[in-house]
Amino acid sequence: MPFAHPVPPLDRARVPRSPVDEELLRSRVERTLENFLDRQQAVLATVSPELGPLTGTVRALLNSGGKRLRPAFCYWGWRGAGGDPDEDGAVAACSALELLQASALVHDDLIDRSDTRRGVPSVHRRFEALHRERGWHGDGAQFGAASAVLLGDLLLAWCDELLWGSGLSLAAVRRGKPVFDLMRTEVMAGQYLDLLEPATAGLAGAEREGAIERARTVVHYKAAKYTVERPLQIGGLLAGADAALTAAYGAFGLPLGEAFQLRDDLLGVFGDPEVTGKPAGDDLREGKRTLLVAETLAECSASDGRLLNGLLGASELSEHEVGLLRAAIVRSGAPERIEQRITVLRAEALSALDDAPLVEPEARRVLRRLAGAATARRS
Incomplete structure (x- = not known):
């Protein structure tokens, strides 16, 4: 059943109405999220004042x-299918994806044992610190981990609530909901495969020659579909997109999403912490078997292969050891091959966009700009 209290319209006197301004869209999304969290905070306050840290952390x-x-991407999928640029319900439905992303980040940081996210303490570390500061009984790290699981689950429930309560018609939400649900299944399946790869590396049955294809599968389901393809398709379906446009969004979104993740993988190893919000070389400490790592292991020397397999995933890696791993990756030529793949994938995506039967021409221009922003070098 739809949520009984639809998201109220934004105060139009406080929000300029240019439909092509990405900063405007960001402000509309952020206002929607603020309003939603205000209501959820009021709900939680009726349960207990002790729940304040939940919404504060979100x-x-x-x-x-x-x-x-x-x-x-969801909004411009909506626009490309002819959706009304001033429909606040569409912005609310698109904003639900940000709650889903927040849920994924909370759980992902716990899985990866990350201390920071976007330059601030990760959620499990925040709750661990709260436990310590207040002198509570028990294991603070376990309290932080358990709190992060619960908060991630709460955000997962809230993304559904915001979608149903967006103010769009029931028919519109029902058109987009199956892909919304499929996307959540895909990203969790991709997350499990991402966990599986380092756990099975080097064991019988985990063939080295299949590592590149397995890494691409993880990229597709954990990131590419979830970041670009499915949001575009959800937005389009909410606006009544036909099968041809939905397929065109897939042809554009999947290669672009892969290129976006490959750029992120390069930043995870070589990026500036001021840009990434994560400590330098964090992906190496977490032992992520990305396509960059798979490409490295496929072409590196035997000694560099032993170095990577011996150090990758060691949580106490020193800066010197991070430097050794980076040097081995560079010697393999993998960064250049990944850059070339990003270029090819971006071109494939833009070609598909040129052929897409968009109803609103402005969407094509903005999607081209988003493609550039998603894959640009940032270090």
Whole structure:
């Protein structure tokens, strides 16, 4: 059943109405999220005043500098299918993706044992610190981990609530909901495969020659579909997109989403912490078996292969050891091959966009700009 209290319209006197301004869209999404969290905070306050840190932590996470890419692709999927640019219900539905992303980040940081996210303490570390500061009994790290699981689950429930309560018609939400649900299944399946790869590396049955294809599968389901393809398709379906446009969004979104993740993988190893919001070389400490790592292992020397397999995933890696791993990756030529793949994938995506039967021509221009922003070098 739809949520009984639809998202109220934004105060139009306080929000300029240019439909092509990405900063305007960001402000509309952020206002929607603020309004939604205000209501959820009131609900939680009726349960207990002790629940204040939950919404406080969500606000801190949502306000810590996310790119809002998923709502942007969803909105321009809506626009490309002829959706009304001034429909606040569409913005609310797109904003639900930001709650889903927040849920994924909370759980992902716990899985990866990350201390920071976007330059601030990760959620499980925030709750661990709260436990310590208040002198509570028990294991603070376990309390932080358990709190993060619960908060991630709460955000997952809230993304559904915001979608149903967006103010769009029941028919519109029902058109988009099956792909919304499929996307959530895909991203969790991709997350499990991402966990599986380092756990099985080097064991019988985990063939080295299949590592590149397995890494691409993880990229597709954990990131590419979830970041670009499915948000575009959800937005289009909410606006009544036909099968041809839905397929065109897939042809554009999947290669672009892969290129976006490959750029992120390069930043995870070589990026500036001021840009990434994560410590330098964090992906190496977490042992992520990305396509960059798979490409490295496929072409590196035997000694470099032993170095990578011996150090990758060691949580106490020193800066010197991070430097050794980076040097081995560079020697393999993998960064150049990944850059070339990003270029090819971006071109494939833009070619598909040129052929897409968009109803609103402005959407094509903005989607081209989003493609550039999603894959640009940032270090």
